[in-house]
Amino acid sequence: MAQRNTKISFKPGKSRTALTITHPNAAGIDIGSASHYVAVPADRDDEPVREFASFTEDLEALADWLKTCDVDTVAMESTGVYWIPLFELLESRGFTVLLVNARHVKNVSGRKSDVLDCQWLQQLMSYGLLRGAFRPDNAICVLRALWRQRGMLLRSQGRQVQHMQKALTQMNVQLANVISDVVGETGQKILRAIVAGERDGQVLAAMKDARIRASHAEIAKSLQGNWRTEHLFSLQQALAMFDFIGTQVADCDREIEAQLSALQAHDGEPPEGKKKARTRNAPKFDLRTQLIWMPPCVQDDF
Secondary structure (H helix, E strand, O other), X not given: OOOOOOOOOOOOOOOOOOOOOOXXXXXXXXXXXXXXXXXXXXXXXXXXXXXXXXXXXXXXXXXXXXXXXXXXXXXXXXXXXXXXXXXXXXXXXXXXXXXXXXXXXXXXXOOOOOOOHHHHHHHHHHOOOOOEOOOOOHHHHHHHHHHHHHHHHHHHHHHHHHHHHHHHHHOOOOHHHOOOOOOOHHHHHHHHHHHXXXXXXXXXXXXXOOOOOOOHHHHHHHOOOOOOHHHHXXXXXXXXXXXXXXXXXXXXXXXXXXXXXHXXXXXXXXXXXXXXXXXXXXXXXXXHHHHHOOOHHHHHHO
């Protein structure tokens, strides 16, 4: 059988542009909990890769070394919060710092097996192949940290409510089955009276608010328990911790209000708007009004 000769024609393709160095003064840092590995361009030092401990004194030495090597841009890779002290220090020293996503770094092919992570970061950064994660300016970072702290406190306070409910259940005090919220106005009065030594269900039921749907008799019946000492002690401890965390939330609210006031960008009275009912865990100050007068970047990030 005769074979047919077929010609394969190739269309001329576009020529590929060679990679060019866009950040010649870049360094790469692999962040760790106890130490950081740092790489600078090979022509800047006889020892272009160094290890620095995570103590503040060593971080200062790291920044001094980068200045000596004429580095102006730093790419760092990290998990957790170990990167924050070094990131803030380098920013305060005038470096352009990028926190890069580890997944983005791994997706770039061509890495040699004998190249350290910090060297690979330095190489990718020098060619402009890395993009830093978004980090707001310092004033917004302060507000964000305070707001996250407030959220943590509220979660801790919620766990104390669970401990109260557990102590009541173990004493067979069925208060949670007749009122919707044991830390509401009625629940708080009854719980504090129990901790103070009151055991009479009729006396405790008389503390109910007019808005409670359950009858006086139902509440009194639910407050018949065994009053074991160990469960009363647990209830007392949970209630005391609930109150203590409440004072911490109030302190946090005052700090947030002070930070927002310092960032106020407008003068005058805020526009009238529909007022919403304030929930129990909402800040005690007028957060809506404060945010109206903030710069747009704060309103987006808060």
